[in-house]
Amino acid sequence: xxxxFIVVRDLACRRGDRLLFRNLSLSLNAGQALxxxxxxxxxxxxxxxxxxxxxxAFAGSVESQGTIGLVDERPALDPHLxxxxxxxxWQGIDGAAGNELSxxxxxxxxxxxxxxxxxxxxxxxxxSRLIGQKAPIWLLDEPLNGLDGHAVELTEQLAAxxxxxxxxxxxxSHQPFSLPGxxxxxxxxxxx
Amino acid sequence: MSGRFSALLRRDVARLLLGGRGxxxxxxxxxxxxxxxxYPFAVxxxxxxxxxxxxGVIWVAAMxxxxxxxxxxVEPDIEQGMFDQWALRGISEEMVITVRVLAHWLSFGPPLMxxxxxxxxxxxxxxxxxRIVEIGLLAGTPGLxxxxxxxxxxxAGLRGGAALSGLLVIPMAVPLLxxxxxxxxxxxxxxxxxxxAASLVLLAIAPFAGGAAVRAARG
Numbered sequence: 405x406x407x408x409f410i411v412v413r414d415l416a417c418r419r420g421d422r423l424l425f426r427n428l429s430l431s432l433n434a435g436q437a438l439x440x441x442x443x444x445x446x447x448x449x450x451x452x453x454x455x456x457x458x459x460x461a462f463a464g465s466v467e468s469q470g471t472i473g474l475v476d477e478r479p480a481l482d483p484h485l486x487x488x489x490x491x492x493x494w495q496g497i498d499g500a501a502g503n504e505l506s507x508x509x510x511x512x513x514x515x516x517x518x519x520x521x522x523x524x525x526x527x528x529x530x531x532s533r534l535i536g537q538k539a540p541i542w543l544l545d546e547p548l549n550g551l552d553g554h555a556v557e558l559t560e561q562l563a564a565x566x567x568x569x570x571x572x573x574x575x576x577s578h579q580p581f582s583l584p585g586x587x588x589x590x591x592x593x594x595x596x
Numbered sequence: 597m598s599g600r601f602s603a604l605l606r607r608d609v610a611r612l613l614l615g616g617r618g619x620x621x622x623x624x625x626x627x628x629x630x631x632x633x634x635y636p637f638a639v640x641x642x643x644x645x646x647x648x649x650x651x652g653v654i655w656v657a658a659m660x661x662x663x664x665x666x667x668x669x670v671e672p673d674i675e676q677g678m679f680d681q682w683a684l685r686g687i688s689e690e691m692v693i694t695v696r697v698l699a700h701w702l703s704f705g706p707p708l709m710x711x712x713x714x715x716x717x718x719x720x721x722x723x724x725x726x727r728i729v730e731i732g733l734l735a736g737t738p739g740l741x742x743x744x745x746x747x748x749x750x751x752a753g754l755r756g757g758a759a760l761s762g763l764l765v766i767p768m769a770v771p772l773l774x775x776x777x778x779x780x781x782x783x784x785x786x787x788x789x790x791x792x793a794a795s796l797v798l799l800a801i802a803p804f805a806g807g808a809a810v811r812a813a814r815g
Contacts, residue, residue, distance in 0.1 A: 458680050458814060472684050478677030482611070496603035497685060537685070 407434045408470030408540035408572050410455060415464035416596070417450045423596035424450060426463070430589060434540070437563065437573040437583050442591035448576035449476065451591070452543045455574060470572070473539030475547055479530040481518045487529055488514030494533050503532040508558065523550030531559065542566055542573045548581065600687060601695065608699030612665065621703045624661040625711045631657035632715035643720050650719030651729050651780040657715070658708050658733060659769055662740045666765065667758035669700060669748035670810065679810055689807035693745060697802050701741035709733050725780060728788070732776040735788055739772050739795030742802035749809035 409432065416426035424447035432438055440448050453459040456472050481490035487510065491503060505511045508528045513521065521529065527550055534542065542563065548556050563573050563583055575581055614620050635653050636646055673679055673692075682692055709730055716726045747764045751757035771794045779787030 456680075456684060458683060471686075474680065474684055476677065476680075478675070478680075480677040480681045482607075483676070493603065493607050494681075496606075497600055497682075497687070499599075533681075539684075 406469060407570070409433050409468065410541065410572060410574065411467045412455065413465050413467075415451070415454065415466065416462045417447050417454060417459075418462040419447070419450060423462070425591055425594040426596045428464070428591075428594045432572045432574065434570045434572065435567050437567050437575065437586040439581050439583075439586055439588045440574065440576045440591055441578065441588055443578060446591045446595065448578075448591060449545050452476070452545050452574065452576050456543055468541060470540035471537070472541045472543060473534045473537045474543045474545070475527075475530045475534050476545040477549070479518065479526045480533065481526070481529055483519035484517055486515050486517055487521065490518050491529065491532060491536070495536055498537045503536045504562070505532060508532050509555075524552060524555055527551055528555060531562065535562070540571050542571060542575075544573065544575045544577070546577055546579075547575060548577060548579050600685075601691070604687075604692060604695045605699060608696055609702060612669075612699050612703035621707045624664045624704050625707050627664060628657045628661040628708060628711050629715060629718075631660070632718045635719065646720045647722060647725070650716065650721040651725050652777045653719060654712055654715055654721075654729055655732070655736075655773055655777040658712075658737070659740065659766070659773060661708065662704055662737070662744055663762045663765055665700070665704070666744050666748045666761045669696060669745055670806070671748065671752040671757065674752050674810065674813055679814070689810040690803040693749065693806035693810070694803045696806075697738075697742050697745045697799065700745055701738050705733070705737035705741065708737060728780055728785070731788055732779050732791055735792040735795055736772045736776040737795075739791075739798040740769060742795070742798040743768055743772075746798075746802045746806045746809070749806035749813075752810070753813045 411431045413429050415428040417424045428451070430438065440451060442448055450459060452474070454461050455466055455468065456474050481487070482493070495503070508531060510528060510532055513525060518526065518529070527547070544563070547559055551559060560582055563575070567573055567583070573583070612620065615622070632653065639645060679689060679692065683689070712726070712729055712733060716729065721729070743765055747761045751761040751764065754760060772791055775787040775790040775794060778784050779791065
């Protein structure tokens with residue numbers, strides 16, 4: 405497998421008729437992590453969606469190599485299905501793989517329909533889907549929202565293991581996210 | 597790739613045919629049968645009139661039944677972020693829409709053709725007319741499915757999208773209705789071929805129009 409990387413050059417992002425940020429450049433190589441920090445509405449999610457190729461850049465370019473996994477506020481799990489079946493669907497798409505179910509505290513919830521899960525449980529389920537995807541690039545949009553103290557530590561630990569194994573993590577969060585060797589980018593510096 | 601295709605198809609069929617929250621294929625079929633049941637009450641028990649107009653009623657009822665599930669065809673998956681996750685995995689919107697047309701057709705085409713049997717008894721249609729109705733439904737329902745998914749993708753995310761999609765499907769389904777119901781009149785069998793042709797055109801357009809609509813909704 406070729407090494408994963410992300411290179412962003414002179415990126416600008418526009419939402420509606422408002423320019424959110426401009427002249428943003430960053431580069432991440434295998435094993436590196438970066439936290440994008442900033443207040444609500446400054447463009448953290450938009451940056452992640454542009455890097456993922458799900459939204460167009462207003463100016464500048466994004467290059468990346470390696471499959472991309474994204475966790476955002478939508479878990480992408482069928483609300484009416486039991487959690488186990490909803491995750492099995494993604495296993496069928498990604499190829500069966502370990503989902504760290506017990507470590508994420510989901511093993512007892514497999515019979516519960518996704519719509520009855522709490523915010524934090526849905527977040528952990530989305531992390532489980534992400535782990536099953538085996539993508540070298542992780543884009544995490546507010547991964548700590550709704551998580552309790554224990555789950556926060558677990559998420560930080562999972563991200564650390566991912567980077568130690570040669571993965572890339574790009575994390576958008578307004579909360580502190582502790583990860584050894586992670587750099588921090590304040591999006592406010594690039595506000596237009 | 598075929599593993600992904602079958603995983604998508606299994607999910608869609610489970611959702612659209614077998615139910616989940618929306619009731620699956622059952623609701624449109626019950627709707628279809630209740631129209632066939634109400635019609636004789638409305639126009640009276642004149643057997644000749646019923647037999648002459650019954651085929652057309654079956655067509656209109658089938659078309660309206662196909663509109664019922666439109667709002668859960670595409671919109672929930674956009675809302676849940678499913679399309680984003682598929683895009684990240686290199687699964688194109690066109691492929692998802694193709695699978696969805698197939699699953700949508702499976703969830704109402706064959707069940708409607710089955711339900712046309714009791715409906716024809718309620719309306720007093722003879723065997724020869726029933727045969728042409730069934731062939732016409734076989735030729736026309738794939739086009740209705742393609743049209744339904746395309747319009748559902750176009751209106752996903754719009755306020756009042758469900759009502760709007762119903763209004764959009766009806767005029768675009770008129771060719772299918774004219775040729776399909778027209779094939780029931782004496783010497784109108786060539787209408788079946790035109791119904792099938794209209795279906796093929798709609799099937800060919802649906803993946804591309806629907807896929808583009810989903811990408812546009814992403815914004």
